[in-house]
Amino acid sequence: MHDQLREAERIENRIIELRRAIHQKPELAYHETATARLIAKELRSLGVEVRTKVGGTGVVGLIRTGKPGKVVALRADMDALPVQEEADVEFRSRKKGVMHACGHDAHVAMLLGAAALLSRRRKELGGDVKLLFQPAEENGGKGGAKPMIDAGAMDDPKVDYVFGLHISTDFVSGTFGIREGPFMAKPDAFDIRVKGRGGHGAAPHRTVDPVYIAAHVIIALQGVSGRLVNPMSPFVISVCSVKGGTKHNIIPDEVLLQGTIRSFDRKIRSKAVEHIKRAVSSTCQAYGGSCTIEFQKETYPVVYNEPRVTARVASVLRRIPKTRTVEAGMRLGGEDFSRFQQKAPGTFYYLGCNNPSKGCIEPNHSSRFKVDEAVLKYGALSLAEVALEFAR
Ligand SMILES: [Zn+2]
Ligand SMILES: [Zn+2]
Numbered sequence: 001m002h003d004q005l006r007e008a009e010r011i012e013n014r015i016i017e018l019r020r021a022i023h024q025k026p027e028l029a030y031h032e033t034a035t036a037r038l039i040a041k042e043l044r045s046l047g048v049e050v051r052t053k054v055g056g057t058g059v060v061g062l063i064r065t066g067k068p069g070k071v072v073a074l075r076a077d078m079d080a081l082p083v084q085e086e087a088d089v090e091f092r093s094r095k096k097g098v099m100h101a102c103g104h105d106a107h108v109a110m111l112l113g114a115a116a117l118l119s120r121r122r123k124e125l126g127g128d129v130k131l132l133f134q135p136a137e138e139n140g141g142k143g144g145a146k147p148m149i150d151a152g153a154m155d156d157p158k159v160d161y162v163f164g165l166h167i168s169t170d171f172v173s174g175t176f177g178i179r180e181g182p183f184m185a186k187p188d189a190f191d192i193r194v195k196g197r198g199g200h201g202a203a204p205h206r207t208v209d210p211v212y213i214a215a216h217v218i219i220a221l222q223g224v225s226g227r228l229v230n231p232m233s234p235f236v237i238s239v240c241s242v243k244g245g246t247k248h249n250i251i252p253d254e255v256l257l258q259g260t261i262r263s264f265d266r267k268i269r270s271k272a273v274e275h276i277k278r279a280v281s282s283t284c285q286a287y288g289g290s291c292t293i294e295f296q297k298e299t300y301p302v303v304y305n306e307p308r309v310t311a312r313v314a315s316v317l318r319r320i321p322k323t324r325t326v327e328a329g330m331r332l333g334g335e336d337f338s339r340f341q342q343k344a345p346g347t348f349y350y351l352g353c354n355n356p357s358k359g360c361i362e363p364n365h366s367s368r369f370k371v372d373e374a375v376l377k378y379g380a381l382s383l384a385e386v387a388l389e390f391a392r
Helices: 002-010 012-024 033-045 104-120 145-150 210-228 266-286 307-318 337-341 373-390
Strands: 049-054 058-063 072-077 129-134 161-172 175-178 181-184 186-195 235-243 254-263 290-295 303-305 324-327 346-354
Touching: 002 012, 002 104, 002 373, 012 033, 012 104, 012 373, 033 049, 033 058, 033 104, 033 129, 058 104, 058 145, 072 104, 072 337, 072 373, 104 129, 104 161, 104 373, 129 145, 145 337, 161 175, 161 337, 161 373, 175 307, 186 210, 186 266, 210 235, 210 254, 210 266, 235 266, 254 266, 266 290, 303 307, 303 337, 303 346, 307 324, 307 346, 307 373, 337 346, 346 373
Parallel strands: 072 129, 072 161, 161 346, 175 324
Antiparallel strands: 049 058, 058 129, 175 346, 181 303, 186 254, 186 290, 235 254
């Protein structure tokens, strides 16, 4: 596959240029209009059919072959995060408080790179290839995959296989991480309102102190994951936001706790939700308070990599020169790529961009997150090769 890598190397500068252009102008969920324009323009210049405003700001490219083989979809997400960039790069975000801290700029650039490679090798394809540029992956349960699917992104021509990749400093630069079966967790979000009766900080006995009760609730929640869920099953509860009170000496009426559960197993999840409801409400009652517990209704499903398809993807990745392919562990992060997988079997995999010599070591979502751009050509090539493997 050395010739194919040389092709990818020839367009490497363009991929990096596109990535930096997007990086400088990051856009938050469902506001990716300039990014979508850039994508549409680039695709048209490659002779790819383009549909815009799919499910909001989404873009669908179609590389038509006129052949009857399988239809393959490749997906990239486009949204940035509400983070103030602190990375020491010359193409820093020009938007205050917004940054491509999860590397979705790199995903877009790699998929555009794959589009360039595939449009040149159109003759080798046995079926059509769809390019899905998705808005709002980082949007809790209301991610951009579902509106794109609802707008017909997976139909006409109907998609047979779907693939996507994520860049991450969890893996060494040039390493592909892939796993068959359940790969990424179902992310649930909850709001717990601990209700008491406020008053003076000097006279707690005349109040029902929701701050004190909330502290016990947080401990009780750890008991659910630590004592009530089978330790052999990946599961976590994190309380990530505590809001309540206004001043040093006022006990408030209410405290709001917000957090997330990550799980893989449907039964374990529903049991855990019952445990949480019981543990939280009885803890609140024990101290004379009360509570409401709400779980977000729409959440992403588990990312499930169909084993036979994924084994084929892994064998394609292993052929890419100068890279390494490893079996990744299960991950408790969520991804709405899973919504596409509910429409067609497919695989989500990782591409490492951790390179200490270039200072690319901070985790995704960090304000100092940096991508080792030398890996982008491998990502673009991998997507193109996976499409060539399955579109036949
Ligand atoms: Zn992210
Ligand atoms: Zn991401």
